[in-house]
Amino acid sequence: MEAVLFFGAALGALGGAIGVVAMRNPLYSVLALIVHLFALAVLFLLLSSAFVAAAQLVVYAGAVMVLYVFVVAYVGGGEESAWESIPGQQFLAPLLGVALFVELAIAVLASSLLALGTDGPHVSSGFGNPAAIGYLLLEKFLIPFEASSMLLMLAAVGAIVLAGRRPTGAASAGTPREREPAEAAPVGPTGDPA
Amino acid sequence: MSIEWYIVLSSLLFAVGAIGILIRRSPVVILLCLELMLNAGNLALVAFSRMVGNEQGQVFALVVMVVAACEVVVGLGLIVAIFRRKLPLDVDELRELRG
Numbered sequence: 131m132e133a134v135l136f137f138g139a140a141l142g143a144l145g146g147a148i149g150v151v152a153m154r155n156p157l158y159s160v161l162a163l164i165v166h167l168f169a170l171a172v173l174f175l176l177l178s179s180a181f182v183a184a185a186q187l188v189v190y191a192g193a194v195m196v197l198y199v200f201v202v203a204y205v206g207g208g209e210e211s212a213w214e215s216i217p218g219q220q221f222l223a224p225l226l227g228v229a230l231f232v233e234l235a236i237a238v239l240a241s242s243l244l245a246l247g248t249d250g251p252h253v254s255s256g257f258g259n260p261a262a263i264g265y266l267l268l269e270k271f272l273i274p275f276e277a278s279s280m281l282l283m284l285a286a287v288g289a290i291v292l293a294g295r296r297p298t299g300a301a302s303a304g305t306p307r308e309r310e311p312a313e314a315a316p317v318g319p320t321g322d323p324a
Numbered sequence: 325m326s327i328e329w330y331i332v333l334s335s336l337l338f339a340v341g342a343i344g345i346l347i348r349r350s351p352v353v354i355l356l357c358l359e360l361m362l363n364a365g366n367l368a369l370v371a372f373s374r375m376v377g378n379e380q381g382q383v384f385a386l387v388v389m390v391v392a393a394c395e396v397v398v399g400l401g402l403i404v405a406i407f408r409r410k411l412p413l414d415v416d417e418l419r420e421l422r423g
Contacts, residue, residue: 132325143337144333144340147341151357159352159353163359166363173333173370177374178374179370179374181386186389193393194393197397198396201400202352204404205404220347226342226346227340231336234335234338245375246328246331246375247328249326251377253377262379263383266380278387278391281390285394286397288401289397289398289400293401293402293408
């Protein structure tokens with residue numbers, strides 16, 4: 131049963147990832163990434179980390195992907211030109227990617243970590259539940275936790291500065307800034323699990 | 325399933341993300357491929373946390389998620405800013421900062 135779930139989720143994750151790379155329309159790429167994220171959440175559940183799986187669904191599928199869909203709808207998915215700045219880029223790049231995978235696989239297979247071949251130690255049913263993660267976040271990793279909340283706030287301010295409609299002259303200085311709430315609103319939900 | 329499977333899957337996903345960054349030219353898709361790579365790293369972190377039998381790796385994965393969310397927000401902000409200036413959304417044409 132576990133193997134069936136693993137291979138199903140692994141196929142979903144891999145198919146989603148290949149879909150992101152292969153789809154010509156950016157909107158389909160975003161949809162493929164959503165499939166990929168759902169499959170990854172199943173894998174996280176198989177690794178008995180329920181909180182990370184829930185955070186994955188809420189943060190990515192819930193907030194980040196909505197942001198992506200909005201931006202793709204706003205910018206519009208144009209076709210990419212066939213022009214290559216480096217000759218043979220379309221053939222060289224997959225070759226380099228395969229080389230990277232082979233390198234990583236050699237690193238995993240030749241690793242001296244004996245526990246890699248096992249299912250991991252037996253853990254209690256409370257492993258990875260919100261209480262355990264919350265305890266770790268607020269007791270042991272309090273400073274990284276606060277630093278990440280600071281980072282989220284800085285990112286929100288940065289997004290408003292970057293994408294906000296700035297007055298380009300005295301004439302437009304008094305116009306209502308209707309664009310800013312739209313940019314700032316999706317930032318809020320991403321900060322919840324932190 | 326042994327932990328090895330998860331690590332190999334994670335490296336496969338990482339390689340697919342890297343290929344995407346190398347062959348695509350739309351900034352939005354490049355950001356999506358960055359997400360793929362970050363998620364592959366997350367999968368490896370969670371798998372190693374299961375291997376050790378300790379939740380600290382999961383906290384690490386959560387911090388990676390926060391960083392990914394920040395990267396998305398700033399990256400999409402940049403894309404919207406580029407679009408507003410009527411510049412082409414193609415990383416090969418946005419080469420002013422290249423040496």
